[in-house]
Amino acid sequence: MPNRRFFTANQLKAIALFCMLLDHMWATIVPGREWMTCVGRIAFPIFAFELAQGYTHTHDLRAYAKRLLLLAVVSEVPFDMVAGGTYFYPWHQNVAWTLLAGLWACHCADRCRTAPTLPEKLPPLLGLLAALLLPGLLLTDYGTAGVVIILLFRLTRGGGWRSCLAQAVGLFVVSQYMLIGQVYPVGPFEVQQECFALLALPLIWLYNGQHGRKNKALQHAAYAFYPAHLLVLGMLFMAK
Template sequence: MKMTVKSHLNVKYFTQKTVVLAVVSALMFIVGGFLVKEYKINALEKSIRMLNDKIKALSSKHGEISAATLHLAAMLFMLMDHLWATLLPAQDWLTCVGRLAFPVFAFMAVEGYFHTHSFKRYALRLLVLAVISEVPFDLMYGGTWFYPFHQNVIWTLLIGLLSIRIMEAVRETQKKWVYVIVVAVVLIAGAVLGTVCMVDYYGAGVLTVFVFYLFRGRSWWCLLGQAAALYWINVEMLGGLMYPVSLFGAEFELCQQGLALLSLPLVWLYHGRQGYHSKKFQYFCYAFYPVHMLILALVLSYINR
């Protein structure tokens, strides 16, 4: 099977594209959301409402997915992706499944923002985790203790959450039109900052966090907004490997990064239930990220020596 690569990794090109798409994204999120709320696109609304009803029925019948389950699932997806990146590069299916990890982490980070008792402590924990994780991340991806050209994903989430803090502070104290302007500015600034700092997933990753903030909720237009925005971010902004697919005589290409959209049914089955929780489990979830990367990096170094 021949694969083509839709490469968006040139930083200058990606920064320019990020600015353009961030501006358009801001307009799409704000204007599009307003129009949908005000004028109700009837046929589309009916279809999405039916989908939402089916999701609710499924979660009622088979049980909702708790926050703990989502965390464990995302950790498993991430581990599979990192196994592909280090020890099993020939197993492409691992990174295909791994595409589901980041949207789930972004979603849970936003939920954590709205459920935490102290944002300062929440942000501080992420900051400490980001610093601790940087060396294992650099060892795994760069093969060295210090690799300044790619930062770990916790920085991506942290930029997104700090930006949300700014938007929420304005929303709570200012008029609606001020909030709209600030959202547009923060969307652009956050996306550009993520790209310039070369955090994991660049500005597209920061925008993914914004998606779950701006389209937070279970209304039909929130589901539609999440799906449309994630398609745009993952296929148009990030791109990547393109798999040729033949279906019923039709030939087309499937973007590997677009498989990230398969994470949406999982987050849609989450209804706010925390599930299992303890301090040990919380510390395990935090420690898993740097520890598993360090182990993979050490094993890879041992194999290659």
């Protein structure tokens, strides 16, 4: 039977970046087009999946964390321009902080699982608790829910229908009950707009396990896209 999975990690990342761009354009320069933010819900689950994959395959966790930390610091002012229309907006922090917390959560969860005794499990367990709580307390984008989504992809990485089912159920629960936003009536129920995130799963399930073209310039460009597009949109938004 031919392998029907054809998306590389690079292609998934490109899709996520495009969906994120639409969402941020809706939030700044083209308000009123609600379909753009609905499509934008696809971005974070792909980023969470790729981070869980990156954690699994990285040879240097410290370097990975440093890249995310640098991204978070560089992106904060552009994000504040988009989120608050100002250069300093302490009520909402950019999503790179959430990704960094998710990376730490994956590390702590693994250490907790492999520690042989209860006293040795305690430090990573406390680290995992901090990774879950701090994003919510610091008001990072997606907050605690984002870290939970990252852990979901880390814990369901085995593949197969059971993993797919767990991802679908887990992502629905997080989107419906942990994230608050626009709701849509569906019969007697109200469904959160965040549930459009489930549209990311078919794309993720088509991941073929390949990174795609390895190129430092492409890697740096993917990282730079986040603060760069926020800066452009932020300037346009503040100039209105």
